[in-house]
Amino acid sequence: VPLGPAGAPPLVVGDLVDVVAVLPAGLDAGTEPPAFPLVERAAVVDVTDQAVSVAVPEADAPRVAWALSNGSVVLALAGG
Numbered sequence: 811v812p813l814g815p816a817g818a819p820p821l822v823v824g825d826l827v828d829v830v831a832v833l834p835a836g837l838d839a840g841t842e843p844p845a846f847p848l849v850e851r852a853a854v855v856d857v858t859d860q861a862v863s864v865a866v867p868e869a870d871a872p873r874v875a876w877a878l879s880n881g882s883v884v885l886a887l888a889g890g
Contacts, residue, residue, distance in 0.1 A: 821862055825854040826888040829864060831877035848873050851888045 821827065829849040849866045856863040862885060866874055877883050 821854050821857050821885070821887070823854055823857060826851045827854060827862075827864060827885040828852070828888050829866065829874060830884045830886055831873075832882040832884055845884070848877060848883070 828847050829852050830845050831848050832845045849864075849870045852864040852866050854862060855865050864885070874883065
């Protein structure tokens with residue numbers, strides 16, 4: 811399997827991904843998992859060398875924006 815940037819599998823428009831929030835060290839204070847899903851099975855709508863755009867439900871957009879501003883967001887290719 812060819813790998814994309816940072817050793818990640820390449821994504822193409824139409825793939826489904828899980829959007830996972832990764833909390834910064836210390837923010838969870840050990841009481842919550844350091845990573846948790848924000849959106850499951852989001853559709854990839856654009857892929858460039860620097861970014862991947864996904865479509866998320868309107869109700870989930872504020873949580874995704876918060877995670878992008880306060881931690882990290884990781885995409886995981888959604889399974890079957």
